[in-house]
Amino acid sequence: MTDIFIESGRSLVDGEFTETSLRTSGRDIGALDAEQGRATLHVNASGLLVLPGIVDLHGDAFERQMMPRPGVGFPIDVALVDSDRQAIANGITTVFHGTTWSWEPGLRRADNARKLLDTIEAMRPQLAADTRFHLRHETHNLEAEVEITQWLTEGRIDLFAFNDHSNVKPTKRGQLADRAGLSAEAFNQLLDKVVARRPDVPASIARLAAAARAANIRMLSHDDNSPTMRREFRALGAVIAEFPVNEETARDAVAAGDFIVFGAPNVVRGGSHTGWTRASDMIAKGLCSVLASDYYYPAQLLAAFRLAADGILPLARAWDLISAAPARAAGLEDRGVLATGRRADIIIIDDKVPLRPRVVAVIAAGRLVHLTDASRLVHSPAPRKTVATA
Known part of the structure; x- marks a missing residue:
């Protein structure tokens, strides 16, 4: 690892953009308003933005690398490497892979969740982004409770979400049957069995939440579809609300100081693909604290610039939604801002073309892992050692 000097960029520091230089020291930021010092790698950021790396709490776009078409699977290690490249190229330096362990067979079956966790743990040192495991537990999947409790106890899960997709609309059943590799009739029979378990679900949720708290x-x-539902999960210790489906629920979450996550694709596209809450409206009302990539890795970067261009938030505040705030929500106090001693997760952006920011360079934990403009890079000779003479 070599120290890196980033010169003359418009850096986001303490909520404002200021032209300054900074230097990394190992995995961390060594100094702001710095001189080159011992850094042997020099990046000219003149005219560019220098920003803290993006933190993605909820992304499942990696599933498309695992199964690009229904029933067409690829090895998990191949999928993770490709997903890592995509995340880094879009400025995501910390990524939580949202892995659903469902009652469904197919892509979201038990074996895939187990293999994905094992593969992430084995491959972490090889991946450029800090890659973490976000388990999305389908609450009606009661058979998984014992094993998930063990994973929680062993600290193998980085974020733990409670999901319930048992209320499947008739219009979506065909799509889910294809993903599960079942006929429509077989999927409907499975769904009937799952729904019959509903009386046993609350007790299972309570036991798993206790294990996560411990x-x-x-x-x-x-x-969450109501303030009551949000309060019930808050009482269990779940203080992050993902995609509340209405404003009333989001207001209850804000009043209690919960984190509220919406999908960045919703902002970029101008609305939800499901027809639910419009994220940019919620942001304008102060009812969103985190934007996640959801199903599309470029979305967080694009959403921040979209919010600024639309006058909803200045870019510095929009950036908080995809960097500092998700880091706080996940309990990662070492990243999300440019400050001395924080983890050196840094991205350099060319913002000349409106709404089309271009990632020029990415530094992850002090390593230059992505560069699209080699003319910005200068290799400097290492400082000479002084030899004492008698």
Whole structure:
């Protein structure tokens, strides 16, 4: 690892953009408003933005690398490497892979969740982004409770979410049957069995939440549809609300100081693909604290610039939604801002073309892992050692 000197960029420091230089020291930021010092790698950031790396709490776009078409699977290690390249190229330096362990067969079956966790743990040192495991537990998947409790106790889960997709609309059943590799009739029969378990679900949720609290693992609830539902999960320790489906629920979350996550694709596209809450409206009302990539890795970067261009938030505040705030929500106090002693996760952006920011360079934990403009890079000779003479 070599120290890196980033010169003359418009850096986001303490909520404002200021032209300054900074230097890394190992895995961390060594100094702001710095001189080159011992750095042997020099990046000319003149005219560019220098920003803290993006933190993605909820992304499942990697599933498309695992199964690009229904029933067409590829090895998990290949999928993770490709997903890592995509995340880094879009400025994501910390990525939580949202892995659903469902009652469904197919892509979201038990074996895939187990293999994905094992593969992430084995491959972490090889991946450029800090890659973490966000388990999305389908609450009606009661058979998984014992094993998930063990994972929580062992600290193998980085974020733990409660999901319930048992209320499947008739219009979506064909799509889910294809993903599960079942006929429509077989999927409907399976769904009937799953729904019949509903009386046993609350007790299972309570036991799993207790295990997560004991292991100090952050919890999320998904698609909260009422203030009552949000309060129930908050009482269990789940203080991150993912995609609340209405404003009333989001207001209850804000009043209690919960983190609220919406999908960045919703901002970029101008609305939800499901027809639910419009994220940019929620942001304008102060009812969103985190934007996640959801199903599309470029979305966080694009959303921040979209919010600024639309006058909803200045870019510095929009950036907080994809960097500092998700880091706080996940309990990662070492990243999300440019400050001395923080982890050196840094991205350099060319913002000349409106709404089309271009990632020029990415530094992850002090390593230059992505560069699209070699003319910006200068290799400097290492400082000479002084030899004492008698």
